[in-house]
Amino acid sequence: MPRIRFDSVEKRFGQTMVLPPFDLDFDDGEFTVLVGPSGCGKSTTLRMLAGLEEVTSGEIWFDDRPISRLEPKDRDIAMVFQDYALYPHMNIAKNMSFALRLQKVPKAEIDAKVAKVAEMLGIEQLLGRKPGELSGGQRQRVAMGRALVRDASTFLFDEPLSNLDAKLRGKMRTELAEMRNTLDKNMVYVTHDQVEAMTLGDRIVVMANGLVQQQGSAEDLFKTPANKFVAGFIGSPTMNFLDATLVDDGGTLTAQGPGFSFALPPSMRERTAGLSGPEVIAGIRPASFALAPDDAPAGSRIDLSIKVSEYLGTQTILVTTCGDHEILVELDSGARFQRGTTMGFVVDPETIMIFDKKTELRL
Amino acid sequence: MAAAQIKRMTPYMFLAPAAAIMIVGLLYPIGYMVYASFLDWNPSQRIGEADFVGLRNYVTLLNDAAFRESAGVTLTFSAIVVVVEMVIGVGLALLLDRNIRGISVLRTLFILPMMIAPIVVGLMWRYMYHPSVGIFNQTLKEWGFEPIPWLSDSGWALTSIIIADIWQWTPFIFILALAALQSLPRTSLEAARIDGASGWQQIVYIKLPLMMPVLVVTALLRLIDSFKVLEVILVMTNGGPGLSTEILSLRISRTASEFRELGLAAAMSNYLLLILLTLTVIMFVYNKVVESRAQAIRQQAEEA
Numbered sequence: 001m002p003r004i005r006f007d008s009v010e011k012r013f014g015q016t017m018v019l020p021p022f023d024l025d026f027d028d029g030e031f032t033v034l035v036g037p038s039g040c041g042k043s044t045t046l047r048m049l050a051g052l053e054e055v056t057s058g059e060i061w062f063d064d065r066p067i068s069r070l071e072p073k074d075r076d077i078a079m080v081f082q083d084y085a086l087y088p089h090m091n092i093a094k095n096m097s098f099a100l101r102l103q104k105v106p107k108a109e110i111d112a113k114v115a116k117v118a119e120m121l122g123i124e125q126l127l128g129r130k131p132g133e134l135s136g137g138q139r140q141r142v143a144m145g146r147a148l149v150r151d152a153s154t155f156l157f158d159e160p161l162s163n164l165d166a167k168l169r170g171k172m173r174t175e176l177a178e179m180r181n182t183l184d185k186n187m188v189y190v191t192h193d194q195v196e197a198m199t200l201g202d203r204i205v206v207m208a209n210g211l212v213q214q215q216g217s218a219e220d221l222f223k224t225p226a227n228k229f230v231a232g233f234i235g236s237p238t239m240n241f242l243d244a245t246l247v248d249d250g251g252t253l254t255a256q257g258p259g260f261s262f263a264l265p266p267s268m269r270e271r272t273a274g275l276s277g278p279e280v281i282a283g284i285r286p287a288s289f290a291l292a293p294d295d296a297p298a299g300s301r302i303d304l305s306i307k308v309s310e311y312l313g314t315q316t317i318l319v320t321t322c323g324d325h326e327i328l329v330e331l332d333s334g335a336r337f338q339r340g341t342t343m344g345f346v347v348d349p350e351t352i353m354i355f356d357k358k359t360e361l362r363l
Numbered sequence: 364m365a366a367a368q369i370k371r372m373t374p375y376m377f378l379a380p381a382a383a384i385m386i387v388g389l390l391y392p393i394g395y396m397v398y399a400s401f402l403d404w405n406p407s408q409r410i411g412e413a414d415f416v417g418l419r420n421y422v423t424l425l426n427d428a429a430f431r432e433s434a435g436v437t438l439t440f441s442a443i444v445v446v447v448e449m450v451i452g453v454g455l456a457l458l459l460d461r462n463i464r465g466i467s468v469l470r471t472l473f474i475l476p477m478m479i480a481p482i483v484v485g486l487m488w489r490y491m492y493h494p495s496v497g498i499f500n501q502t503l504k505e506w507g508f509e510p511i512p513w514l515s516d517s518g519w520a521l522t523s524i525i526i527a528d529i530w531q532w533t534p535f536i537f538i539l540a541l542a543a544l545q546s547l548p549r550t551s552l553e554a555a556r557i558d559g560a561s562g563w564q565q566i567v568y569i570k571l572p573l574m575m576p577v578l579v580v581t582a583l584l585r586l587i588d589s590f591k592v593l594e595v596i597l598v599m600t601n602g603g604p605g606l607s608t609e610i611l612s613l614r615i616s617r618t619a620s621e622f623r624e625l626g627l628a629a630a631m632s633n634y635l636l637l638i639l640l641t642l643t644v645i646m647f648v649y650n651k652v653v654e655s656r657a658q659a660i661r662q663q664a665e666e667a
Contacts (some may be wrong), residue, residue: 052556052557073557079554083550084550085548085550086551086554087568087569089573102558103559132661133657135661180401337393
């Protein structure tokens with residue numbers, strides 16, 4: 001499988017800069033997920049890779065072959081579209097075999113390939129039907145099958161699950177994850193859903209406003225986000241951000257704000273040394289909160305008044321306020337929480353992230 | 364009246380004006396025509412005074428060589444213009460379905476002929492076909508060719524009116540085909556590109572089949588219209604030379620006004636109506652069957 005490399009690729013629509021020059025590097029056989037909010041340029045990136053969108057400048061390489069001027073059909077790719085893009089007038093077998101028929105592959109071989117993929121996806125009984133006669137989930141499978149029959153080296157997925165209902169989406173996600181393990185292919189997958197990104201991707205590329213914010217494994221992104229955007233985008237429920245002031249009282253460094261004061265680990269002193277001012281943003285994951293024991297020292301606890309309590313079974317999400325800030329807290333569902341009450345919480349100092357207020361980079 | 368009853372009547376009250384117009388403007392005249400076709404009716408008589416002759420008019424027509432020739436001319440004319448206009452119209456649409464500068468101006472230019480009144484089109488083409496001063500023969504002469512008897516030769520006259528009709532009505536097919544093209548699912552075409560279809564293969568395997576429902580309706584509309592064409596031919600040839608361009612609608616008009624056989628003219632109209640109605644009904648039934656079948660299977664799939 002080729003190694004895919006974007007080399008200062010840039011995209012403009014007329015005068016509008018959509019994607020400023022960027023580099024990306026996907027390893028051979030990797031499942032790469034491009035994730036970001038809508039309008040971040042992830043679909044455009046995928047479409048440039050597919051050849052459906054022209055590259056304004058720069059080059060895309062498959063190993064040492066430049067492909068940005070090639071027709072889509074000469075790139076050895078297969079693609080699954082968000083709306084499946086099946087050919088409405090052809091039956092499922094014809095849909096799946098279209099590419100092979102264009103290549104004039106012998107009929108017996110086509111039939112064998114289609115049958116094999118159909119069996120793998122459990123759609124054998126649908127082969128004689130037209131796309132209009134299938135349910136959404138079935139169409140999704142057929143779209144997947146059409147890509148698989150091609151036997152291309154690289155598979156592109158453009159939000160393939162977003163038109164399915166939640167239950168089906170979960171199921172297809174698992175199947176995709178299985179498929180990733182059994183197929184030795186490059187896969188590039190675009191989604192706006194960070195859960196999909198984290199569960200599927202070997203490498204996740206987080207994009208926003210046309211810029212690559214960070215790339216890495218799910219764990220990298222979750223534990224060491226590069227900036228406030230990545231920290232807020234990855235993880236569910238989302239991270240809480242509090243405006244804080246760093247105070248160094250000689251012994252310990254604390255992040256203080258109205259209603260809270262957190263002692264920070266000693267390593268933070270070094271990392272924040274270069275800051276121009278004491279104003280920062282403190283990021284705390286909802287799961288980092290714990291109920292304060294009665295003997296918790298006053299300096300490290302935060303009092304939150306509970307607005308809403310969402311019981312989710314094992315977990316309970318509390319929507320709380322601290323001054324003007326709304327703060328999400330995720331706790332095990334052991335205790336009962338009364339709306340309107342104020343409770344004390346503590347946070348493990350090691351889990352607190354500090355972001356530069358100006359650049360929003362993590363320190 | 365009880366409130367519930369009024370509520371139930373409301374939709375019918377809203378429908379009433381449209382229904383009244385339908386009855387007065389459509390059903391009544393058609394009924395009148397059907398009734399008239401069973402009469403031996405002269406324009407000087409009131410309809411009540413005419414003799415009832417049953418199906419005699421219809422039988423007479425079937426045995427009338429002039430009517431059969433007229434029907435033949437109509438079928439030839441319609442078949443040729445619809446086929447040629449479909450090919451050119453769809454071809455143009457496929458060519459112009461792209462974003463290049465000035466394309467919208469070009470599109471507007473292409474549909475101009477359709478906006479000209481038929482009488483004017485007839486006059487215009489008559490002058491262009493003029494044996495000595497018309498632009499065609501002038502040009503032929505300049506290039507050293509023999510002039511062509513466009514409208515005066517029974518072999519050429521039908522060709523000439525066909526050319527004029529194609530000039531006027533290809534734009535109709537062009538705009539409908541273009542609209543159909545532009546509403547095709549873009550991603551299906553992109554999928555075809557990725558699947559390796561060349562431009563030509565995309566047209567043959569994806570675009571044309573997907574446009575087909577629209578194209579069938581377009582062709583049918585054109586066919587119906589071409590069966591009824593009158594003014595242009597009236598102005599250009601008035602059916603001649605001989606009966607070579609006497610299409611049915613012209614014959615109907617002459618039967619009614621020149622031959623003063625209203626019953627016969629009505630029967631002729633009914634034959635025409637019958638042909639068109641059959642075509643239309645077949646198409647609608649076919650569409651309905653295909654659609655409902657697909658829907659039923661999809662419903663099963665969703666429930667499973």
